[in-house]
Amino acid sequence: MTINKTIEGSxxxxxxxxxxxxxxxxxxxxxxxxxxxxxxxxxxDLAELEYISSAGLxxxxxxxxxxxxxxxxxxxxxxVMQVLRMAGFDxxxxxx
Numbered sequence: 358m359t360i361n362k363t364i365e366g367s368x369x370x371x372x373x374x375x376x377x378x379x380x381x382x383x384x385x386x387x388x389x390x391x392x393x394x395x396x397x398x399x400x401x402d403l404a405e406l407e408y409i410s411s412a413g414l415x416x417x418x419x420x421x422x423x424x425x426x427x428x429x430x431x432x433x434x435x436x437v438m439q440v441l442r443m444a445g446f447d448x449x450x451x452x453x
Contacts, residue, residue, distance in 0.1 A: 360388050367397035374405030377413030385416050389423055399424045404432035414444055421450055
């Protein structure tokens with residue numbers, strides 16, 4: 358998994374590529390901890406995400422809680438979107 362971080366003012370975008378699973382969620386959790394207080398809105402770009410496990414889903418919930426709802430998940434591939442829908446995330450998270 359790779360994470361590319363871009364900052365535009367108070368908006369941080371984390372573009373995730375590869376697999377978000379048990380072995381890679383610690384890296385994602387670390388990226389979330391590194392956001393700091395200046396991040397007012399977080400965008401997680403999943404355009405290059407190939408797979409997400411339940412551990413990855415938990416990290417998305419953690420990001421949502423950390424950002425107090427100021428989270429957008431963008432560019433979700435069809436296969437990943439199916440998982441998000443099955444987990445009910447399409448009703449809880451802002452997915453564009």
